[in-house]
Amino acid sequence: MREFGGPEVLVAGEAPDPVAGPGQVVVEVEFANITFVETQYRATGAGPFPARPPLVPGNGVGGAVAAVGPGVDPALIGRRVVSGTGGSGGYAERVAVAADGLVAVPAGLAMDTAVALLADGRTALSLVRAAAPRPGDRVLVEAAAGGVGTLLVQLAGAAGATVVAAVGGPRKADVARGLGAAVVVDYRQPDWSERVREAVGGLDVVFDGVGGAIGRSAFELVERGGRMYSYGLAGGSWADVPDEAAAAREVTIRRGPPGNPARLLALTADALAEAEAGRLRPLIGQRFPLERAADAHRAIETRATVGKTLLTVHHP
Known part of the structure; x- marks a missing residue:
């Protein structure tokens, strides 16, 4: 995304592989979350995200930890997690995120379900x-x-x-x-x-x-x-x-939003636990491949969607 504007400003391309810095991990993304506020940000720059173009948009992902940075427990490699990205980087095959912002995905929960619950x-x-x-x-x-x-x-x-x-x-x-x-x-x-x-x-x-x-x-x-x-x-x-x-x-x-970062992490973990127990079921109404992120944004903006919209990135 090199500028603010219509869905057409979202263009697939190549970027260097992210590297995990101190306190970070790299997540191999299976699904990327999309929220309505991301479409507003893309259009006008309005919203809670601090980054400005050019950037890779996307504020939430789910997948397996592929690498860890200095000071991070190597045992995290291979763990299934969901995470916020801090406002950008999520519409990608890999993203570096803070290790202390990871939420473990319960063993019995599908990754797409977990990502659908990350923000919502x-x-x-x-x-x-x-x-x-x-x-x-x-x-x-x-x-x-x-x-x-x-x-x-x-x-x-x-x-x-x-x-x-x-x-x-x-x-x-x-x-x-x-x-x-x-x-x-x-x-x-x-x-x-x-x-x-x-x-x-x-x-x-x-x-x-x-x-x-x-x-x-x-x-x-x-x-x-x-x-x-x-x-x-x-x-x-x-x-x-x-x-x-x-x-x-x-x-x-x-x-306004539901609280500080620590409370958000706890609420996310609770939502995943409720879903694993069968008490909460997100409706994933539509999925788009990563390269069709513009079509996903267009569908949301035209009110053509129901439930959650996800970007499918990798198929493990």
Whole structure:
């Protein structure tokens, strides 16, 4: 990626093999993670990633440790791991990452499942633990057919909540129903919030992965003492909810990422353990070979995807 712009700025090419520096390992990548925020970063440079072009994009990978740098235990070689990359380097056959940022993949878990949970699993677990939905709570999940949304539907349902899924289009509605959502609405329709009101009355919890006007409409459905957790900007901005409006109804609002690096590692490990135990199942809706990263970004941006999108790099 030599400049910011459309998906076409992602071009396959050759780069020198990475070398593990002190405290690092080299991972032979099997699958690379893609998140919506990476498409925003590619387009405009907006987002949490510090690097600037030219660069190899990609913020999460899974594979086997191929080499270790000075000060790193050689016993790690061959271990199956997932890891963040610090914001760049992931769309590649090999990447050097910090050894203290590795999360071991349980023996019984497929690597593609682990990578699908690397970012989305920790986000979903963090949100559900913070919101603590109770049996009978009415919980709205926006973008319920997306990577995080599909996990939130499962987790909220397992907690005994009545899950209301807001999605864009019939295909995504079918996905949400298949995951156990009790009520499904299409938030592309102008009366979607009225349909929620008719179905369940108000809401106790909102998981806002869209923001913007949809997030604001969702806030209006939250009953006194409810909770709203905003974690995504698919709509281009946080939901415009004035503090005084939230205070007037005693609605708790939280925005932003799930925590510091140590907490993120712990949440990722927990997500992988939940998946190994069969209690969490990521929906991998589409896979693209590494050289088609531009097509993967294009599909995400045009809202043509469901669940998680992965880049397939190596087949062990």
